[in-house]
Amino acid sequence: MLKFFKSAAKISAVSAIACTLSFASTLSANAQTQRGLEGSYVGGSFSTGGGVTRLNVYGRYDVRQLPISVRGNVTLVDGSGSTQTFFSPAVTYDLPIGNKTNAYAGAGLSFGSGDSTAFLNAGAEKEIATNIVVFGDLTVPLDNNVDAGFSVGLGYRF
Known part of the structure; x- marks a missing residue:
């Protein structure tokens, strides 16, 4: 039953990404x-x-x-007394939705600690001050044993 709920959650997340991109492309048009x-x-x-x-x-x-970006993240996970490291490169399609604001969606591969999985991701980014960017990202792994994740962070633009 838990596997069914995880699959349903992933299908819902992918559907939400598709709807968000459709809405964002309408705004862009x-x-x-x-x-x-x-x-x-x-x-x-x-x-x-x-x-x-x-x-x-x-x-x-x-x-x-080109309206694309190459993105990547390194994640350090510390739980139950052990630390794991994952590297997740991705290619995304960037869609301008406002002044210094993008929505994006893409796909990538996450690997580390002996495991790897493909994923879909979508998010948004905005410059909130000179060279300071706030971003939010939803990552949906295509592996039923891995949960979807959402993060919000700050960056420095150069």
């Missing part, structure tokens, strides 16, 4: 002069709960002249 967030950045986030602590270091490389 109505505002073709939007430039979105340009440039690359590095940043991080921290979360704790349920006896598990996570430290994430994120990066975005903006591929000039």
Whole structure:
């Protein structure tokens, strides 16, 4: 039964990503002069709960002249007295939805600690002050044994 609920949650998350992108593309079509967030950045986030602590270091490389970015994050997970490290590179399609604001969606591969899984991700990013970016990201693994994750963090744009 638990496997059924995990599968249903993943299908719901992927559906939410698809709906978000459809809505964002409608906004973009109505505002073709939007430039979105340009440039690359590095940043991080921290979360704790349920006896598990996570430290994430994120990066975005903006591929000039194309609406795509190469993203990656290194996640350190400390739980039950052991630390695991995961590396998750991804390629995303970036959609400008406002001034210095993007929505994005893509896919990647997470690997580490002997395991690997493909994932889908979607999120948004916005410059909130000169070269300071806030971002939020939903990651949906395509493996039934791994839970979806959401993180919010800050970055420095260069």
